[in-house]
Amino acid sequence: MKKLINDPRAVVDEAVAGIAAAHKGLLVVQTDPTFIARADAPTKGKVGLVSGGGSGHEPLHGGFVGYGMLDAAVPGAVFTSPTPDPILAATKAVDGGAGVLHIVKNYTGDVLNFETAADLASAEDIEVRSVIVDDDVAVKDSLYTAGRRGVAGTVLVEKIAGAAAERGDSLDAVAAIAEKVNGQVRSMGMALTAPIVPHAGEPSFDIAEDEIEIGIGIHGEPGRVRIPLEPADAIVDRLLDPILEDLPFQSGDKVLLFVNGMGGTPLVELYIAFRRAAEVLEGKGIEVTRTLVGNYVTSLEMQGFSISVLKLDDELTELWDAPVQTAALRWGR
């Protein structure tokens, strides 16, 4: 295992300390239990947004804490759900009296632990709603999931719900917006290589030098099919077809097209994929009106990428365009 780390067991603690040191003024990091919160949390009268999950997907979620997006992020161990304790602590820390929304990727451990934390928060008179993100069309059930997995679409849910909270929407309204985004976004990913979890010390799965995995999960969970390496354009088509059929997206739709890197894929390759995806959508009469390209929901050093397509309307577009000030996402198209 060749990694830029000290102790495999200290990876998350040391990374979180680095996040604290790098983003003073924007973020505060609490330890025991560990969570990352906006430096100015809680905002009185604003709905608080809390997300979290296993580490190893950076910048998700800590990089999305800040004005116009999350109020707190709770990092678990690498590829491991955080326990209820830090989720509860984060929930209490960001409650400004208007309630708290939990944004939870659909993995069994995450769902269970956020649910427990929500119950505990309710017992302390904090109103909590939850939205479960399950945007991955690749497989019905998976290694750590009943139903569909939550993947890169989570960023879009966090950004748009965050903007709704920032403009003063009620807890019910912010939850409804988050559900709407989840209902209108579809994603699918692929991998060329496997990630190496630090405390495991070896690749999460075996894959040959001439093979790729279509429909991979963000923890290396099996996808739909293992095939020989193909040209980028063919791979894009393999991801985009099931995405478009699923909603289904139709001619005349306006969409946000998001090409997300899994961590180890150069940006130059993501742009090659974006180019093809945009061409295919345009060919079908689907208008790409907003875009996002980069490494936002990663799987450590895994090489690969995912495509997400979100159907937009005027309200979602306006919320997407709203100002955001976080470590990882800037304001703009």
Place this chain on the structure above:
Amino acid sequence: MKKLINDPRAVVDEAVAGIAAAHKGLLVVQTDPTFIARADAPTKGKVGLVSGGGSGHEPLHGGFVGYGMLDAAVPGAVFTSPTPDPILAATKAVDGGAGVLHIVKNYTGDVLNFETAADLASAEDIEVRSVIVDDDVAVKDSLYTAGRRGVAGTVLVEKIAGAAAERGDSLDAVAAIAEKVNGQVRSMGMALTAPIVPHAGEPSFDIAEDEIEIGIGIHGEPGRVRIPLEPADAIVDRLLDPILEDLPFQSGDKVLLFVNGMGGTPLVELYIAFRRAAEVLEGKGIEVTRTLVGNYVTSLEMQGFSISVLKLDDELTELWDAPVQTAALRWGR
């Protein structure tokens, strides 16, 4: 070779097409010859900023084209200098009557081709100044360089000079600011793995599973020493010591600390490195007042990182903080 590409010879053209498709409104891409420019270029009365170099370092330079930073970027083939033709075309396209500054990383091909383009532009009555960035303290001469190499510090030169141009500084003043940043920034990098140039099809150098290269260049040029893998903190110290000794940085200095990923290193590891670097600086009485962490000057999928330290004063800090609107760099600390 396992890459998300179509034709190895089409990598740059297809990526540039993707950049054009992803950032409409912000950027326009010209082909024949190829360069990327601000959609609103030229800005009348403003000094134009042009940079460029071999592709494979994305988001450098195209990701830094936009308000408050570059006016145009000229991408060469992967790890290959652009020819004078597109540099000249970009220079003409962004000249708003106040002259154009070329920001050139110190590689023999880049320096020569930018110089030729500057001469041709002068013959067409466009005033051109050049600043050569040579921030890498690792080695005196290198594979493609006489003197020191230009590496990650280039981003800081482009941001700060861009802000000076945006506030209306003259060509001489913008050039002086760029020279000042180059004079006060020092960088050094390391690699765990080698990049694979698409048209070469194999790693740029051999490195064993238990070895790392200290002082690596951004094209995989040899560094100072090849050593067994060490803990992240020890590696950070190996990079930071020569950086701090070189300027030298001193107790009481205020600095921008930039931890740059080479492409294939997970963000979680960059934050571990940042944490150590910030600790060491604080221990020496050097105050980290501005920060940048992420993959900004990459070497395709190479795993590794670099540290850059820039000595700040009030003027440089103010220019660093000035608004910027580009694909890759957001406004903020």
